[in-house]
Amino acid sequence: MWVHYTKLALKVLWRRKVFTSISLFGIGFTLMGLLVMSAMIDHLLAPRSPETRLARILHVSYVSLEGKDSRSNGGAGYGFLDRYVRGLPGVERMAIVSEPQDVNGFVSGEKVISKLRYADDEFWNVLDFDFVEGAPYGAEDEKGANQVAVISETTRRKYFGDAKAAGRTIEVGGASYRVVGVVRDVPFYRTAAAGDIWAPVSTNRTPNFREQLRGGFIGLLLARSRSDFPTIRAEFASRLQRVQFPDDNYNVIRGVPMTRFQELVRQVAYSEPEKPATARAMALLTGAALLFMLLPTINLVNINVSRIFERSSEIGVRKAFGASSRRLVWQFVFENVILCLVGAAIGLVGAVFLLAWINGSGLLPHAEFGINGRVFAYGFVLAVFFGCLSGVYPAWRMARLHPVAALRGDTR
Amino acid sequence: MLSRGANAGTMTTPKAADVMLHLRGVSKVYHTDRIETVALHDIDLQVRDGEFLAVMGPSGCGKSTMLNIMGLLDAPTAGTVELDGRPVLWHSDAALARVRNAEIGFIFQTFHLISDLNVLDNVELPLLYRQVPGSTRRASAREALERVGLGSRMHHFPSQLSGGQQQRVAIARAIVGRPKLLLADEPTGNLDSQMGDEIVQLLAELHRDGTTIVMVTHDARLAGRTDRTLRLFDGRQVA
Numbered sequence: 001m002w003v004h005y006t007k008l009a010l011k012v013l014w015r016r017k018v019f020t021s022i023s024l025f026g027i028g029f030t031l032m033g034l035l036v037m038s039a040m041i042d043h044l045l046a047p048r049s050p051e052t053r054l055a056r057i058l059h060v061s062y063v064s065l066e067g068k069d070s071r072s073n074g075g076a077g078y079g080f081l082d083r084y085v086r087g088l089p090g091v092e093r094m095a096i097v098s099e100p101q102d103v104n105g106f107v108s109g110e111k112v113i114s115k116l117r118y119a120d121d122e123f124w125n126v127l128d129f130d131f132v133e134g135a136p137y138g139a140e141d142e143k144g145a146n147q148v149a150v151i152s153e154t155t156r157r158k159y160f161g162d163a164k165a166a167g168r169t170i171e172v173g174g175a176s177y178r179v180v181g182v183v184r185d186v187p188f189y190r191t192a193a194a195g196d197i198w199a200p201v202s203t204n205r206t207p208n209f210r211e212q213l214r215g216g217f218i219g220l221l222l223a224r225s226r227s228d229f230p231t232i233r234a235e236f237a238s239r240l241q242r243v244q245f246p247d248d249n250y251n252v253i254r255g256v257p258m259t260r261f262q263e264l265v266r267q268v269a270y271s272e273p274e275k276p277a278t279a280r281a282m283a284l285l286t287g288a289a290l291l292f293m294l295l296p297t298i299n300l301v302n303i304n305v306s307r308i309f310e311r312s313s314e315i316g317v318r319k320a321f322g323a324s325s326r327r328l329v330w331q332f333v334f335e336n337v338i339l340c341l342v343g344a345a346i347g348l349v350g351a352v353f354l355l356a357w358i359n360g361s362g363l364l365p366h367a368e369f370g371i372n373g374r375v376f377a378y379g380f381v382l383a384v385f386f387g388c389l390s391g392v393y394p395a396w397r398m399a400r401l402h403p404v405a406a407l408r409g410d411t412r
Numbered sequence: 413m414l415s416r417g418a419n420a421g422t423m424t425t426p427k428a429a430d431v432m433l434h435l436r437g438v439s440k441v442y443h444t445d446r447i448e449t450v451a452l453h454d455i456d457l458q459v460r461d462g463e464f465l466a467v468m469g470p471s472g473c474g475k476s477t478m479l480n481i482m483g484l485l486d487a488p489t490a491g492t493v494e495l496d497g498r499p500v501l502w503h504s505d506a507a508l509a510r511v512r513n514a515e516i517g518f519i520f521q522t523f524h525l526i527s528d529l530n531v532l533d534n535v536e537l538p539l540l541y542r543q544v545p546g547s548t549r550r551a552s553a554r555e556a557l558e559r560v561g562l563g564s565r566m567h568h569f570p571s572q573l574s575g576g577q578q579q580r581v582a583i584a585r586a587i588v589g590r591p592k593l594l595l596a597d598e599p600t601g602n603l604d605s606q607m608g609d610e611i612v613q614l615l616a617e618l619h620r621d622g623t624t625i626v627m628v629t630h631d632a633r634l635a636g637r638t639d640r641t642l643r644l645f646d647g648r649q650v651a
Contacts, residue, residue, distance in 0.1 A: 004533070004540055011528040287420070317524045320485060322513020322541035324506040403485045407524060 002334070009335035013342070016310075018338075023303055028350060029344025030296040031383055034289060035351035036358075038378040039369045041285075043189065045261055047079065048368075050127040050186060050193045053222060056092075057126065058232060058257035059192060060085055060219035062266065067250040075099055076255065077212030078201065081219040084239045088221065090228030095220040098204070100195050103173030105159070112158050114172055114196035118204045124150075126222045127193050134166035134181030137200060141180075145202035150176035152185050154366070155196040172197060175205070187367040191263075192220055194366070213253060221257055233257055289382075297390045304336065304394030314404030315398055328399035329392070336391030337384055344383035348376070353368040431497070432592060432624050433459040433482060438491035440477050440647075451477040452488070453647045459626060461592075464619040466635035467628045469644035475628040476597055478644070482626060483516050483595045484508050495593075513541050517586030521598040523578040525570040531557065531581050532566040538589040556584035560614060576607030583614055587623070594618065596627040600634060612637060 013020045047054035058404060060081060065072040076085075081096050088094075100115035124136035133156075137148045149170060156165040156179075165179045177199055186194045224233060236257055243253045258266065265281035318328060348371065355369040371379075440452040452474045459465055459482075467475050480486040481493060484500060502512055516536070519603050521581065525534050535553040544552070557563050560580040570578055579599060586594055596615065600608030612634050619625050635641045643651040 001541060001543070003546070004536075007533070008526075008528055015528060313524055314526050317526060318523075318537070318541075319509070320483065320512060320518045322509050322537040324509040327507065327509075327541065404480050407485075407520065 005334045006338060009338040012335065013036050013339060014308075015250040019274035019303060019307070023300055024341055024343045024346060026296040026299050027383075027386065028346035030293055031340075031344045031347030031379060031386065032350035032354065033292060034382050035347055035371070035375060035379050036354055036369075037289070038382070039351065039355055039371055039375045040189075041264075041344060042372070042375050043369050044188070044264065046191075046372075046374075050129040050183070051190055051260075052128040053126070054260055056226060057192075058221040058229060058259060059263055060221065060236075060255060060257050061263060062258070063214055063253060063255035065214050065250040066252040066254065070249055072214050072250070074214060075216045076216045076219055078209050079211045079215075080213040080253070081217055082210065084243055085219050085221070085236065088232050088235050089237075089238075090223050090231045091221045092224045093122055093126050095222075096120050096201060097123050097192065097198075097218050097220065098143075098201070099216040099218065101216070103197070105170065105172040107159055114155055114158075115194070116197045116199065118201040119198045120201045123198070123220070126220045126361050129183040129186075129193070132182050133164060134179070136178050142200045145200065147175065147177050147199070148180045149196075149197050149199045150181040150183055151179055152183055152196050154185050156182050169195070175203070176217045177203075183363055187368050188365040189367070192218055211246070213245070213250075229257075229259075238363040240341060262292060286398075292331070293386060293389065297386070300336075300390035301393055304332075304391065305397060307394070311398070312401060312406045312409050315401050316403050316408075319401075319403035319406065325351070325399040329395045332395035332398050333388055333391040335361055336395070337387030338388070339401040340383045340387035341380075344379050344386075348379055349381075351379075355361070429582040430460045431458045432461040432495065433457075433626075434494040434497075435482070435488075436476070436492045436494065438478070438481060438488040438493065440474070440481065440486070441489045441524065446631065450647050452481070452644075455649050457606075457642065457649065459593075459624060462614070462619075462622050462624055463640065464625045464638040466641040467626060467633050467644065468630070468632065468641055469650075471630075473644040474647040475644055477596050477647075479597050479628050483518055484512055491576070498545060515590035515592050517589065517594045519579070519582050519586050519594065519599045521601040523570070523575075523582045523602075525578055525581055525585075527570050530567050530569050531562065531573070532536040534570070534581055535584045537585060542589060547554070547647055552588050553584070556588040557581070559587070559624045565574065574607075575603050576610060579603060579607070579611050580614070583618075584612070592624055594623050594625045596625065598628050598630065600631065608634065619641050633636070636647075 036037050060076050062074065063076045063080065078096060086094055097119040098117050100117050103116040105112045105114060121137060121139045121142045129136070132153060135147065136150055139147070141148050151165060151170065159165070159170055160168060165182050168179050170177050170179055177197070188194050221232060223229060229268070233256060240253055240255065245251055265278050268281040268284055315328065352371055353372065358364060359367045359369055419631065435455050435457045437448070438452055438455040440594065442449040442451055454479060467478065481488050484493070487501055492499050495511065495515060500508070503511065526537070531551050535556055536549045539549040539552055554563065554566065557566055560583050561623050562577060562580050565573060565577065570581065573581065594615070599615070600611050603611065608631070613626065613636070615625055616637060629635050641651070642649065
């Protein structure tokens, strides 16, 4: 039965070349867009270098300070992370890293803007950077506030051309750092890791940053296993109750260690950290995808409905020889799914080229997007879903044609 | 040459046990916004098992409407249809589809072959909906095509065949599922007289093998080769 439907679907597509071309263009373009988005989200959440242990990492990247008349939301303060988050049960290692900040440097009189992050020595143990030169700085450097730095390959190229950088000095943001290591570039969407220059936290010259509850820092908690997450969160919540506030402006601090997915959810759904609103975020993402599919779906529905006129006689014949309306609905939906799968194959090829272009263009710094098995599976599911979405109504219209009218070519 | 049937042109009342198809008081009325058109009026007709019945009458007299009702493609406004003594009109869409598939075969004036499918695939169609396994389906379709003399054209497409050949394919499709009842709506209407004779010859052979056939025709010569002729005029049974 399905072989017959597949054969017929392909023959119909081949015979009606104009219809097929228009449909495939719309489907291919739509699915290419969705595949590109899927590939981006997949890469955002996937454990890849230097976040190879992402599945075991919780991020303390957002806290909220609340008082009678004021509220302050955003990154965690170094003081809060250092005093209240260290030593949580179930945490194997903890790193503290600042959010990236732009710093200026000059090479042959030309200004070079780099992303500088202050990261403690544990940062290099929690994450898994790929060193192409040298090594990370250690606890002694952190303790001694040594002016050392790890830089990215791109930064090395900008400052030193093709020459080695380890042991040389780099001047950025009004400070000098001795380069101790060079790492491969990190895509911008690896939010906890991405940067151009990393220096010990102790070299940070911001006044009082060690006292702050709220500030521009992220705590990275590498759990022994994912099963430790509830324990970590429970103890974290308990410690929030013991926080001492420096003045009367604030008397409550809120926050929760989040996975990368929960961080994404919070950002998409603007939800409170304690309530990641996963359902809302998924609804928003699904809604956006559906909105993106809406126009091509309507277009395909219209084209399919117009095909009723061409195929009414066939519908009448099938009914006369024993096809029930339900079976015809399945047949026409299946045909549409086949069409969409062909479109998806075109979209997939388009997505591969588009992602390669995005990666190479520098539009999104150091992007490494690509199609993997998971994204391929998303594409397949999307194509089937799109096929059903755009096929059900025309199929239902076709199937409910009166057999006598259909045989006459009357499509009312 | 065609063999001549036993058409006496008269109506006889068969015994209940012999009756395959029974239309009881069947009427069909079409309504539009302003006009009411009576296509069939109080038709009472019994078709015997193994009978070859011709239905004649001028255009618009209700012949095709009656054939559609017999084939469960359309429902009457009033009256009942019984197949082998079972009322079949009030079945669900799926149940009607099953009855059509198992017990009725259709031959249309304009052949109604699916142009995207080759001859073999077209003939297989009724067996497809009967969930017959592929190899059996193929074998049955080949057999049906051999029977209508088109064994060598199985992989041709309808557009590559003459009108007569297309109608033979349509007949093969109609008989492949071995239906009890074959309904032919002007099967020679689109063919020249020689091809028309060949088609009726084929129908006569099927009849001799025991298939019950109801054939709508304008051609009195062809009707004369059937067992009996039913005449309609303005939706009424006149003979």
